[in-house]
Amino acid sequence: MLDHNVVVLGGSLFVWRIYKRLEPCSIPATLLLLAAIPACLVAHVKDQYSSIVLAAISVYATFWISLLLFVVQYRISPFHPLAKFPGPFVCKITKIVVANKYRNGEARAFFPEVHDRYGDVVRIGPNELSFRHADAITSILIKEPLPKGPYYVTRVPKDAYQLDGMVDFAQHAQRRKLWNKAVTPAAIKDYAEMLKGVLADLVRAFEERKGEIVDISAWMGYTSIDFMGHMAYSQSFGLLKAGCDILGLLDAQAKGAEAITWMSHIPWIVGPLMKLPPSGPFKVLLELATKLTRDRIVRGASSKDLFHFLHAEDEPEDQRPSEKSVEADGVLAVGAGSDTAATALSHLFYFFMRSPECKRRLQVEIDSTFPAGEETTDFSQQSDSMPYLNACIRPAIEFDYMPPSSFVPEDTQVSVNIPLLHRDPRYFYPLPNEFWPDRFLNQATYVTPSGETITKEQLVHDRSAFLPFSAGPQNCAGRAIALQEVRAVLCAVLQRFDIEKAEGFDLDDWDRNLKDCYVTHRGPLMVKIKHRILSS
């Protein structure tokens, strides 16, 4: 008779082979492989023990420990397909390290560190590589875009299809058609009217707070979320009027994103978690999305909002996407469109406090385009005739997380770390780490903030490495809307107000408190709102 340990080891080797080949993660498969199989082994070897309890303890312990060792051994062995790629040892064994970095908002520090240490291609998980090279953009995202990886699977709510969670390209392209109709110049014209209303609320709120100290990062959050309410659902969320997050939306979004980003990096955990009823921030967000969708359907809209396009309201009812899918894409719009724009705007106010000369130059451009007393709401002028405004915006638009895809057949997830490219001297030089808008201007010579003059030929400016809105089929659907919003807010505020650092606030705290958790957690950015006195 075979020794019982050999039988148990054979069982766990068999289960490991199944996991390696099929990666099953459903609850029934997990119960079968991790509980039922060892139970059968207990039944098989129980006679060799003095009691069934002892047999169960010994078999389960041997089975699970040996299974774990098989997994670890293989992941660090030279036979693993990614064995030749360098990376932190612990990352070869488990993805938990990177998942926790995201959850704790430490990705911003972690990725530069590992790429500086290990090079342009780093193994950041048992089956995952991170790239820091512009060539990878074309190979992964553009030329023959690789299919989306399991990272995206968690974005798909049950019974619904959310655009960015659609891993099937054909299905994604079909849904993206609705989004593309929602971002044509004609559609964006309608959103411009909504934006004007939001700008009026913002200006009014700042007028009322002149001379006061406010957290401008929070106010940018209210602004962008209010705009998304109008643009997506023709409904005011009312944060600007209230001067606070009355719906708890920003808080729910931040907490939900923290959980989602963690789960996205450990996709096998999603199956079991999705079986649980939504709780905490997910409950808040889902209930709000359902209510917004219902209310919008009943109420209708006086002009074409995003919902109009996503719900295909011009089509016969039987050809429209399901209510659940529109609900899911509505959440996506509010999530994808609010934190990103608010972060870009907050960064800009921060940069202007660090570099007052840049703010002065921008205000000169604003004044010559929109003289004092005139409205700043001719948005086409902002996009076409204000080069310095557009140069300022570009370096402030961050792309805080990575778009992973996956290689088939090895099931390796790969990602290009775009924020690192934006700060890489091979693509942007000089001052790759500094806010220096001039690099985005087309000039024969450039003067750096320290007074050094360089020629166009000396400037390194590789636009192919600049991708704040990503690229390829899954690029940002709201790019044009976001740019219009950021330009409009800057013009409206800087034409009328001087935004100065609040006394006692340490600007270094802004950078210290930034955390990438799928959305960017921003700490406070305390400023004094002052009436702007125009220099003659």
Ligand code: HEM
């Ligand atoms: C400064 C502001 C913004 C930035 C930097 C930004 C950036 C991005 C990036 C990098 C992606 C790709 C993400 C990935 O592949 O994982 C993306 C996707 C997306 N963004 Fe934006 N975004 C911004 C504003 C907006 C706005 C205002 C909206 C909506 C009105 C929006 C809607 C979307 C949607 C729907 C997707 C998913 C596209 C798809 O999967 O086909 N974004 N965004």
